[in-house]
Amino acid sequence: MVLSAGDSVVDMTAQTMIVPAYAAPSAKAPLERTTIERRAVGASDVLIDVKYAGICHSDIHQARDGWGEGIFPMVPGHEIAGVVAAVGADVTKFKVGDRVGVGCMVDSCRECENCRAGLEQYCAKGNIQTYNALDKNGEPTYGGYSKHIVVDEAFTLRIPDGLALDVAAPLLCAGITTYSPLAHWNAGPGKKVAVVGLGGLGHMAVKIAHAMGAEVTVLSQSLRKKDDGLRLGADHYYATSDDATFEQLAGSLDLIVSTVSAPLPLDKYLGLLKTDGAFVNVGAPEEPVSLNLFSLILGRRSLAGSGIGGIQETQEMLDFCAEHGLGAEIEVIRAEQINEAYERVLASDVRYRFVIDADTI
């Protein structure tokens, strides 16, 4: 049986299908239009007609080999929103026409303690990333900069009706990466939460923390985006280039979520926390950092990290965002603008996420 799904040729009886995509042919090479092979829809798989794919900073890191040896050609994209085009025989959660999303991982061992606890992102055997990884058959995974993707239903999310697909796409990485630590460290009424950096991740952290009922402060290098920050839900906005900020806010915060990848003077930031406060990194510099441990000891403070979220929690985040009317602030681009968009992301010239219109791939 041959199913025509847009420009993709889906031979349901064959092992693979041919799908148009944008790929980096080698490290640091510009992305170009090409075709890739995807596996046929298996019994527990859904075939997703990709509508939108967000551009995450980590796409650029990986396409340019900033995180070590990548698998090329590489089709980035782990902020995927689309519509189910076909389902395998054993699929129970989804039917053709459902609005769905895929985030940073497409599988895990499903057996380890973390997987059983819904923490697939911390799978003891390592989860299988949506792209730049090998699947269980040893085949490379390809991400969302493509017309279609085949994903096991267990790693497919439902996008609630109240959320438009374009503004929902970035929630699959930027949304869950910030929601998870905010939920884990109990951001909510009576809590003072600061977000370091107002970019793709930071702007979602501000929206979500505000919707959770916390008092939200943005800590940004300058006051350049102050109006935006307040509009997105921040109560306060301070420049970290001004030393007075660190004196004024000393010992006042319950939780700091740092979304930046630049190395920070951690002792200064830890000094902003109350007793029992936590500083949580969701962004990380490539080089190791150092700190004075007395910054933690004096105040029983914690320094922590957090990576995306589990599948169940990602669904909870999408439902929360729909309930509160939260989507990402986006600029929709055509696929041929991807390389230009990468340069603009690197120059921090985007408010706050580029989203590729997959119809243009």
Ligand SMILES: [Zn+2]
């Ligand atoms: Zn990402």
Ligand SMILES: [Zn+2]
């Ligand atoms: Zn596992």
